[in-house]
Amino acid sequence: MKIVYVGKVTKEFHLGSTVVNALRDIDLTVESGEFMAIAGPSGSGKSTLLNIIGCIERPTSGEVRIDGVDVLNLSSNELAQVRAARIGFIFQTFNLLPVLSVAENVEYPLHLKRERDGKAGKVASILKEVGLERFSRHKPAELSGGQRQRVAIARALVGSPSIILADEPTANLDHNTGTEILNLMKGLNKKFGTTFIFSTHDQKIMALADRVVELRDGMTAGDRCTT
Amino acid sequence: MYNLRLAFKNIFRNRTRSLITLGAIAFGCISLIIAGGFMEDIFFKLRESYIHSFLGHMQVYRKGFFEKGAARPFDFMISDPVAVEKRILSVEHVRLVAPRLEFSGLLSTGDTTVSFIGQGISPHEEKELSNFLFISSGENLSGGDPYGIILGKGLARSINAKPGDPLVILTNTKGGAINALDVTVKGVFYTASKAFDDRAVRLPIGTAQKLLHTDDVQTLVVLLDRTDNTGAVMKNLSAMFKKDGLDLEIKPWYELADFYNKTVALYKRQFMVLKIIIAIVVVLSVFNTMNMSVLERVGEVGTIMALGTKKRTVVALFITEGLILGAIGGIIGLAGGYLLASVISYVGIPMPPPPGSTASWTAQVKVVPGVFLYAFVLAIATSAVSSFYPAFKASRLEIAEALRHNI
Numbered sequence: 175m176k177i178v179y180v181g182k183v184t185k186e187f188h189l190g191s192t193v194v195n196a197l198r199d200i201d202l203t204v205e206s207g208e209f210m211a212i213a214g215p216s217g218s219g220k221s222t223l224l225n226i227i228g229c230i231e232r233p234t235s236g237e238v239r240i241d242g243v244d245v246l247n248l249s250s251n252e253l254a255q256v257r258a259a260r261i262g263f264i265f266q267t268f269n270l271l272p273v274l275s276v277a278e279n280v281e282y283p284l285h286l287k288r289e290r291d292g293k294a295g296k297v298a299s300i301l302k303e304v305g306l307e308r309f310s311r312h313k314p315a316e317l318s319g320g321q322r323q324r325v326a327i328a329r330a331l332v333g334s335p336s337i338i339l340a341d342e343p344t345a346n347l348d349h350n351t352g353t354e355i356l357n358l359m360k361g362l363n364k365k366f367g368t369t370f371i372f373s374t375h376d377q378k379i380m381a382l383a384d385r386v387v388e389l390r391d392g393m394t395a396g397d398r399c400t401t
Numbered sequence: 402m403y404n405l406r407l408a409f410k411n412i413f414r415n416r417t418r419s420l421i422t423l424g425a426i427a428f429g430c431i432s433l434i435i436a437g438g439f440m441e442d443i444f445f446k447l448r449e450s451y452i453h454s455f456l457g458h459m460q461v462y463r464k465g466f467f468e469k470g471a472a473r474p475f476d477f478m479i480s481d482p483v484a485v486e487k488r489i490l491s492v493e494h495v496r497l498v499a500p501r502l503e504f505s506g507l508l509s510t511g512d513t514t515v516s517f518i519g520q521g522i523s524p525h526e527e528k529e530l531s532n533f534l535f536i537s538s539g540e541n542l543s544g545g546d547p548y549g550i551i552l553g554k555g556l557a558r559s560i561n562a563k564p565g566d567p568l569v570i571l572t573n574t575k576g577g578a579i580n581a582l583d584v585t586v587k588g589v590f591y592t593a594s595k596a597f598d599d600r601a602v603r604l605p606i607g608t609a610q611k612l613l614h615t616d617d618v619q620t621l622v623v624l625l626d627r628t629d630n631t632g633a634v635m636k637n638l639s640a641m642f643k644k645d646g647l648d649l650e651i652k653p654w655y656e657l658a659d660f661y662n663k664t665v666a667l668y669k670r671q672f673m674v675l676k677i678i679i680a681i682v683v684v685l686s687v688f689n690t691m692n693m694s695v696l697e698r699v700g701e702v703g704t705i706m707a708l709g710t711k712k713r714t715v716v717a718l719f720i721t722e723g724l725i726l727g728a729i730g731g732i733i734g735l736a737g738g739y740l741l742a743s744v745i746s747y748v749g750i751p752m753p754p755p756p757g758s759t760a761s762w763t764a765q766v767k768v769v770p771g772v773f774l775y776a777f778v779l780a781i782a783t784s785a786v787s788s789f790y791p792a793f794k795a796s797r798l799e800i801a802e803a804l805r806h807n808i
């Protein structure tokens with residue numbers, strides 16, 4: 175089942191009189207349950223593509239369908255709903271809310287989905303999944319980078335989204351921790367069947383993906399499966 | 402609930418700044434409570450002073466007296482005043498009814514003669530109506546001595562009279578003839594009104610009636626148990642007069658106390674200026690706080706919007722923070738205001754004599770629920786209003802752009 179369809183997507187940024195073509199005619203299809211990396215040098219358009227798939231940026235032209243929904247015709251409120259219901263986000267800088275505890279951070283998407291019952295149970299079980307059940311009352315500032323990223327993974331996963339997007343999730347972590355995080359993501363992908371799309375510079379991290387899509391100057395320069 | 406908790410936690414992440422903002426809001430509330438309570442105390446004391454120094458809560462006249470009585474004081478008199486008094490006394494909340502008969506005449510020591518305004522009064526009833534009439538020497542009128550009179554301080558000084566001095570009163574009777582009466586000075590008084598003290602003579606009403614050759618009175622002054630009952634009693638009295646076919650009219654204290662009304666209007670205008678200044682202080686400080694807090698949290702706003710928080714929820718979150726600041730600041734302000742009002746009232750504020758008066762007095766800060774409510778509502782409303790723009794600004798952030806602020 176196609177979970178992401180990107181057709182002939184271009185994205186231009188206008189900086190004064192110069193136009194930056196961040197994406198040019200990108201075609202991409204992602205099947206449900208894939209564990210996919212987007213690779214490419216700096217400035218090649220990885221973040222831009224992830225933002226467009228994540229419905230937080232609109233393409234200049236083209237077509238984008240998430241879970242069969244044509245998202246380009248939706249209002250900003252409707253897009254917010256799509257993100258809350260179907261998409262999980264993991265950020266390079268973790269982006270936990272500093273005033274909330276670990277458990278409260280993980281609870282946030284459930285609150286957005288207006289779930290009433292069993293929130294505490296879901297939060298607890300997902301924290302166990304990422305190995306942080308003992309830290310639920312801690313504040314993000316009391317955790318290491320790797321632990322914070324685990325909390326972020328738990329937050330992305332707790333609402334059972336169809337797809338999780340991670341823009342350079344390991345770039346702020348040392349190599350070992352980064353590999354651990356990637357392996358955790360991969361394990362969750364296999365266990366729950368959640369689709370993961372992440373971007374990275376790191377060749378070794380890239381090697382953990384089942385499929386690597388290579389970008390160069392805003393264009394697809396390669397698409398290979400490693401399994 | 403979740404959002405409320407989040408807003409609460411966000412407020413206290415920058416403790417110093419929030420405390421300063423709370424301080425500004427509380428300060429605003431306290432100022433309003435103190436200034437408003439002080440003003441209400443002045444109004445209250447001024448009002449009670451007027452009512453109890455001679456106005457009463459209302460006055461009853463023959464129809465026409467109020468309009469034309471100044472020129473023709475004896476053309477509109479209440480006949481059979483004792484019966485009318487009894488009828489008025491039967492109404493609920495009426496504490497007493499005091500008859501008055503005013504006239505003008507000349508007062509002579511033999512050497513000097515001055516004009517005066519005479520008030521024939523009933524000493525017993527009038528005692529209750531003269532809480533703010535003070536005897537500076539000698540003694541007050543009593544029922545016992547029909548030919549004893551008391552003089553206002555200024556009048557006594559102008560003819561150099563002191564208690565015990567014999568005087569002669571000269572006046573026209575109701576019919577127009579001239580009549581004279583030998584009297585004795587029993588005492589000298591002063592009130593809150595210097596103009597009154599300069600011209601006034603008080604004597605027993607029976608003596609005045611004899612002097613004027615009449616059994617009637619001009620005014621029946623009605624005193625109630627509480628000022629708040631004025632409206633209700635007026636209504637009942639009018640209905641009763643109508644039913645009894647009595648040709649009488651009633652004037653409440655607030656129509657008689659011109660100076661009071663002007664004072665109230667003046668103070669209220671000044672208070673309005675204060676309210677505006679305080680509102681501006683609160684708006685600026687809350688605006689500054691909320692604006693800073695939006696600027697600091699651009700990255701976080703990007704994060705929660707990426708996760709699927711709607712724009713209007715972002716607005717609501719920041720406005721909730723403003724509201725909580727306003728509510729906490731307001732509560733601190735109410736408590737602080739109450740405390741300070743109590744302390745100030747305990748100590749008392751020495752006040753100079755009001756214009757036209759010789760008596761200085763002590764002001765307090767009245768605890769008025771209306772003023773407290775006003776201060777609290779102002780704190781919350783201004784806080785909410787001033788967080789609106791920063792909140793709106795936060796909701797307009799581009800998500801991808803805002804996310805770049807997370808470092």
Ligand SMILES: Nc1ncnc2c1ncn2[C@@H]1O[C@H](COP(=O)(O)OP(=O)(O)OP(=O)(O)O)[C@@H](O)[C@H]1O
Nearest residue numbers: 187188189194196215216217218219220221222223
């Ligand atoms: N908001 C923007 N305004 C202007 N230009 C932008 C904007 N966002 C991205 N670009 C440009 O678009 C191109 C693609 O940027 P993008 O951030 O997608 O690259 P990237 O592959 O994620 O790079 P990196 O590996 O450094 O994160 C770059 O040339 C960048 O300068």
Ligand SMILES: [Mg+2]
Nearest residue numbers: 220221222341
């Ligand atoms: Mg990038």
